[in-house]
Amino acid sequence: MVFGNYLMELVLRGHRIYCSNRARREGCGKTFSIMLYTLFKKYIITTDLLWLYLKNISEGFNSLKAFDSLQSIFQTSTAYRLIKTIILNIPTLRTLLLNKHPPPKSFKTSNPLIDTILHLQSAFAHHSDPIYCLS
Numbered sequence: 001m002v003f004g005n006y007l008m009e010l011v012l013r014g015h016r017i018y019c020s021n022r023a024r025r026e027g028c029g030k031t032f033s034i035m036l037y038t039l040f041k042k043y044i045i046t047t048d049l050l051w052l053y054l055k056n057i058s059e060g061f062n063s064l065k066a067f068d069s070l071q072s073i074f075q076t077s078t079a080y081r082l083i084k085t086i087i088l089n090i091p092t093l094r095t096l097l098l099n100k101h102p103p104p105k106s107f108k109t110s111n112p113l114i115d116t117i118l119h120l121q122s123a124f125a126h127h128s129d130p131i132y133c134l135s
Contacts, residue, residue, distance in 0.1 A: 045074065056070070
């Protein structure tokens, strides 16, 4: 969508729902968050864009070039925050992956991030968005 000289994109976000307990309603009074599975938690980046980013990293790009090749509207600082979040959560990701699919025997690098990406790719080889399948 074009607005003046600016290119605007549709942004998907989660919603917060209030379980009302006012006026004799039987709600709990708490607020719940609802996120789509196609969004990466705490970011507004979609899982398919995140997968393309990780795939570029596994092909040898550094994190900045891998992100720039996507030609997204996000700033480069997003790439660094995103990769830091992924690296800090590799043990959790690997545990989820091991519950769904054994690790590939033919892939073994010295980089745990690359190993995780290759494991994710082999676990969901028939899907275009493996991160969506993991969730």
